[in-house]
Amino acid sequence: MLTGPNQEVLVTIQSRRPGTLTLAFILLLLNQVPHARAGQEARPPVPSQEKPAQQTAAPPVAGREGQAPAAAAPQAKDETTSKSPEGLPPTELSLREAIRMAVDGNLDIQVARMDPEQRKQDVIVARSIFDPTASGNSSRSKQTSKATSAFSATSSITDVFDAGIRKEFLTGAIATLAWNNQRSAVQLGTASFQFANPTYRSELTLSFTQPLLKGFGAKPDRLNVVITRNNLLVSQSQVRRTLLTTVRDATNAYWDLAGAISDLDVANQALNLAKNLLKLNKAKVEVGTLAPIEITQAEAGVASREEAVIVADNAIRTAEDS
Known part of the structure; x- marks a missing residue:
């Protein structure tokens, strides 16, 4: 037939x-x-x-030649996603999450954040000498004498109460607010003649003094405030620099890992194509349409692609460790 x-x-x-x-x-x-x-x-x-x-x-x-690349792509994807040392399924990680994890897990940043707080306390201590100071004074005095006439005082009591606020500035100026109060009571020898008794006196005084020559400008205690402020600014700048460095390193490591994963996918696809070419060359050699040397060249291509896959896999592990 x-x-x-x-x-x-x-x-x-x-x-x-x-x-x-x-x-x-x-x-x-x-x-x-x-x-x-x-x-x-x-x-x-x-x-x-x-x-x-x-x-x-x-x-x-047509079905075999058209389906070969499509079948190679899922196989490469499966090999890429199965490269987990712990055997766990892969998890998606965004760039924002990677940066947050890098910042939270960086001990240098945590230590650097403590230094500005300490510098702030130094500034507060240095500025404490320029804080307003309040003062108060209270006293009572009593004098007793023998009456010599009807108008001579036999005893007198004086109460004094003073209060004030004092403020010193970096330029050497001093501002003072004082409030003075006094109460006087007099007891006469006879009660037949009376005066305005007791008597009160109150004064409120505000003064501001700015030295123009001697005492003007910064002194050692005032320079200490400037130094502590500069130390605070330096500490804050170091924290920002550490943060920016960590963000930069995390971003570079993230994209390096993404590039390594893409390289592994490409290497797996190239390996599958090389294996398919080796099978095709063997078949052609068996039929007699191709020289046997082509099998050796195809095998060399497969070995080269396998080496590329190993290199790409090691690159992923290195990127994950970083």
Whole structure:
């Protein structure tokens, strides 16, 4: 029942190497064998039989060649996602989360944040000498004498209460607010003659003094305030620098890891393509349409792609550790 040239080739191949090639792969070679033997066969092909052969052989070939890259991509993805040392499923990590984790886990930042607080306390202590100071004074005095006449005082009581606020400035100026109060009570020798008794006196005084020559400007105690302020600014700048450095390093490490993962995907896809090329070259060598040296070159390509996969995997581990 086999009369066409393609069928004769099919029978010849099956009789020479029984059980070595599958039927689908033999159909793949049907498109190449007639062209290879076109110079040897003088008999023209039969149109009525070549057309059905092309229609039946073409779909499997297109299906295999078109599905190979699509099948390689999921395989590369699975290999990339399964590279977990702990065997845990991969988790998504955004750049914002990576920066937050890097900042929270950096001990240098935590230590640097404590230094400005200490510097603030130094500024408060240095400025304490310029804080307003309040003062108060209260006293009572009593004098008793022997009455010599009806108008001479036999006893007198004086109560004094003073209060004030004093403020010193960096320029050497001094501001003072004073409130002085006095109460006097007099007891006469006879009660027949009375005066306005007791008597009160109250004064409120505000003064401001600014030295123009001596005592003007900064003194050692005032310079200490300036020094502590500068130390506070330096400490805050160091904290900002540490934060920016940490954010920069975390961003670079994040994109390095993303690039390493992409490189591993590309390396896996290249390895799958190299393996497919090796299989195809072996099949062509078995048929006789390709020199055996091509198998060696394809094997070298597979070994090179495997090395690239190992290098990319190590790059991912290095990026994860950083």
